[in-house]
Amino acid sequence: MTIRSLNAFVRIALIACGCALISACGGAFGTSNSTRPGNTPNIAAQVSFRIVGTLGTPFSLLISDADSSWQVKGVVPLSIVIINTTNPVRMVATKLVNDSSLLSIEIISGFGVKQLASTTAGFGVAVGSFGGKLSSFAAPASPDVRFFVKGPSTAIFNALIEDLSHGEIVQMRAPALLLFDKPNSGNATKRVDGIFNLVNVLGPFDIDMIVGGSLVRVAAGGIHATLKFP
Numbered sequence: 312m313t314i315r316s317l318n319a320f321v322r323i324a325l326i327a328c329g330c331a332l333i334s335a336c337g338g339a340f341g342t343s344n345s346t347r348p349g350n351t352p353n354i355a356a357q358v359s360f361r362i363v364g365t366l367g368t369p370f371s372l373l374i375s376d377a378d379s380s381w382q383v384k385g386v387v388p389l390s391i392v393i394i395n396t397t398n399p400v401r402m403v404a405t406k407l408v409n410d411s412s413l414l415s416i417e418i419i420s421g422f423g424v425k426q427l428a429s430t431t432a433g434f435g436v437a438v439g440s441f442g443g444k445l446s447s448f449a450a451p452a453s454p455d456v457r458f459f460v461k462g463p464s465t466a467i468f469n470a471l472i473e474d475l476s477h478g479e480i481v482q483m484r485a486p487a488l489l490l491f492d493k494p495n496s497g498n499a500t501k502r503v504d505g506i507f508n509l510v511n512v513l514g515p516f517d518i519d520m521i522v523g524g525s526l527v528r529v530a531a532g533g534i535h536a537t538l539k540f541p
Contacts, residue, residue, distance in 0.1 A: 358420050358441060359483065360391040362404055363426040364413035364429070372404040375445060379452035379492050387414065390487040394472045394479050397492065400510025409433035456491040459537065460507070463514030471506045474499075482510070499523075500541055503534035509534040 362370060368387040373380060377397040383389075384407075393400065406414045415429040418440040428437040460468060466485050471478055474494040481489065495501040499522055507516060512534050520528035520538040530536035 360402060360415040362387055362389045363417060364415045365533055368412040368482055369407040370404050370414055371407060372402055373448060374402040374479050375448040376400045376492060378449055380449045381452050381490050390483050392481050392483060392488060393492045395477055395493060399440060400442055401440040401445040404437045406435050433442040455523055456494050456499050456503055458489040458505045459519045460485045460487045462517035466513040467510040469508050469510060475501055503540050505538045507536045
């Protein structure tokens with residue numbers, strides 16, 4: 312077995328270990344691992360965000376932790392998690408249609424919904440926060456590294472997202488957006504990996520890796536996927 316194959320095997324084993332612990336704690340949106348790649352995971356509560364409501368409602372949002380912020384456009388539903396986040400976190404979501412469709416923000420820690428904010432107003436706004444008060448939004452993420460899991464729709468997946476010094480295992484439901492805050496201390500070109508595995512097989516993966524607003528990697532087909540940059 313080559314060193315490269317061994318490294319891939321170790322990462323897959325790490326995902327299996329972490330996901331077994333996630334399942335023991337209860338499943339999707341339950342937990343995440345924060346660990347250096349290759350070390351034994353240390354399980355902690357996963358904080359995730361769900362934009363829900365009337366299916367297909369378009370929205371824009373600004374989400375920020377203490378270090379970085381991201382602008383996102385999408386449609387209901389969407390799950391979001393920040394890798395390597397620093398609390399507090401604040402989110403402002405705005406409907407992009409002038410109708411009575413429902414737009415809601417759910418902030419989830421472990422299995423509990425910590426905050427829920429909703430609007431049915433035309434071009435209405437929903438605001439949520441977690442982990443304290445964020446006095447002002449941080450500067451835009453630099454580098455801006457995102458993994459957008461577009462499909463299979465409603466499928467639950469596990470992912471190991473890592474740079475050269477930090478890795479986290481998350482379990483989420485597609486469609487989902489994973490934002491990596493300051494990978495490699497702000498230098499994404501040193502290496503960022505995303506390793507994905509489907510839990511319930513409802514179809515093949517469809518994943519985009521986006522760096523600095525540019526699509527750099529695509530994974531389409533199969534129930535396992537690995538995206539690496541550069």
